[in-house]
Amino acid sequence: SPPPSAWCSALPSWSRGTLSRRLRQRWKLLGLFEVDQQHELYQLTSLMKEGLATACPGPPRGEPADQDYRSEVTHTHTAFAMTTFAGPVFASLRASLGISQQEYFQSLCWENCFLQFISNSKSSADFFLTNDKRFFLKTQKRREVRFLLDNLKTYVEHLRSYPHSLLVKFLGVHRIVVPCRWKRYFIVMLSVFYPDDRISARYDIKGCEVSRWTDPSPEGDQQVVVLKDLNFEGQFITLGQQRSWLLLQVDIDTTYLQRLNVLDYSLLLGQQTLQPDEQLQVLSLRTLIARTKSLVPGPVGPADLQAQNRRLLPDLKNPLHVIDGPEQRYFIGIIDIFTVYTFRKRLEHLWKTVRHPGRSFSTVSPQTYCLRLCDWIRDHSK
Template identity: 55%
Template sequence: MAPKKSTRTSGATSQRTWLHLRQQWGMMGMFEITPEHEFYHLTSMMKDGIHASIQATMDTPVQDTLSPEHFKEEETEAHEGFVMQTFAAPVFAKLRRSLDIKEEEYMNCLCSDGCYLQFVSNSKSKANFFVTNNKRFFLKTQSRREVRFLLSNLHAYMDHLEKYPHSLLVRFLGVHRIISNQIKKYFIVMQSVFYPDERINIRYDIKGCEVGRWTDPDTGEKHRIKVLKDNNFRGQCISLGQDKSWFASQVKLDAAFLRELNVLDYSLLLAHQPLHKEEIERKHTLANLVIRTTKTDLELQEFHKQHRRLLPDFKNAVHVIDGPDRRYFVGIIDIFTMYGWKKRLESLSKSLRYPGRSFSTVSPTKYSHRFCQWIQGHTQ
């Protein structure tokens, strides 16, 4: 009889854990996309299409050198009830390899039996946000214009990441399109900046300006993740210690790249959590290691030339920086807004409406400079 009681107890514990996890998701603004959910059909097609796309990549020889044709490649797979288009598959496969993301691992995260989660935030974007069950990868619907912009600048994006492997730019891992009788959607897959997020309580979206950059943290919308903004960060700082200069310099390099693309309105996603005692001790141990003991002078010169840093032993290492007593999650997102005539008119309108105040819609040169100034002034 005892074993049966133990099994029932174990089952009850597992159920309580699952219910607690679902409750936590709800409090964080994440909801399971079950068969009754409005996006269940869409996300099911995403899963099936991505599975076939990744399988095709796994069956194709690895491309170490990318040709111009790889950047223009479009694959179309017919599935039951829909068609899935995959863009520049060899390019994104190489990018995943550079992040040490195995294709099997990528497939298991995106195509597991677990439901995707719908991510609900206070963002003004009309896009739909989904996240994998383990919250490691984001899926976001995009407009045709945004996707075309990304693909047309994909070569430059890859060159930048090759030159600066520890860039803070968000990593795009795939671009796809679902076509069915009812649905026509482009979507991208991204590495989540906030992974793992178990101990993250506060998130910020920083643009380096003041107009419209305040979020009321107590609006009573408990089922919505509150992403705070620049004005909410007043009186605080990003305390990185010895990585301060690296961080500020990398932001400048990334912002200069976006300025060359004639882009504005991007953000620095920022979150932090306290380091545990053992994490601080491990950080100090690593800090005492001398790079020269493991690298030749030539390798060390190349290491500094690419503006690298010692990364933590972490799945999401490029977006994680450990300060003296806090772990910071940082990444530059939303890089699709070009400074065209609509934005120029908006900039003129806002300059008349908010004289002497800083707002987001300014020229890429001014935006880049102000963005870097904010980072410099708030990092120590």
């Protein structure tokens, strides 16, 4: 098969140029900024692309071995070096999600610029989307990357046990080093909000109230603003028969995060109004398919479907994070799972208890955080 660098130039130059011009103005309207040569982060994204183009580990060969979880492969380039962590494990995970090596690296290494997303998060991380907005890249601190790699095996086992999990899908972990200048860790994830062309509202939900309001965009302004818990008050996630599935899966996923001693994660929620013909399709089981793809090949029986809390997935590009209700399509995923309940977080909890008496805030014990988010979903769904 051709190398990833060849995949990046698979599209004809006139097609790439026409598409870029057509989308650039729309990106600006949506609050996405093209990381072009004048952008301060252009060098970083260029090195990301160049490094990723040579980071392909080859097609996965069976189930990852123990040593694959500890794998560190470094490729040295002219001005930098890039290390890929646990490459065979993430290659296997991508394959289980139906993402081919070619489409993955072509999307990441396409010559058109990444898009920078300006988050309202307190994090100092940089956020990027690939040109097609299918994959999300985020710079991470070393301790966050180490936490993910230390728990990667249990993460993969969780996705194997619950193939329709709502947890964010990690697809790659890398480090770029420019000698004597700087070092950056970054992760690649599947975007929860994909495809996003008709999403009308986006929310970041933590199940609490302190600092959980964001001023919406002025009427007529198309800029992307991620709203929060208090913005959602008075609304419901209307799923009908699929509500019970959502409640159980959120409980399963957050219980796993509780075992990792994690808090402060978010439930991403996107809303899209279904067209009349789409509403009719939702009513027809003929348009739904029972996806049985998972990390473990083989037949899946009725007992497995129930034990793994599988559901009928819509035949869409991003089925694991899309749930259709009678009138609305919802994009749902659990992200930001790197905050551990350390001694420092315990002190922060005590300080916030004094500062915000009688109010709910994000820094609480993992058990409380888990139960509270599940309660929020239960109270805001029907």
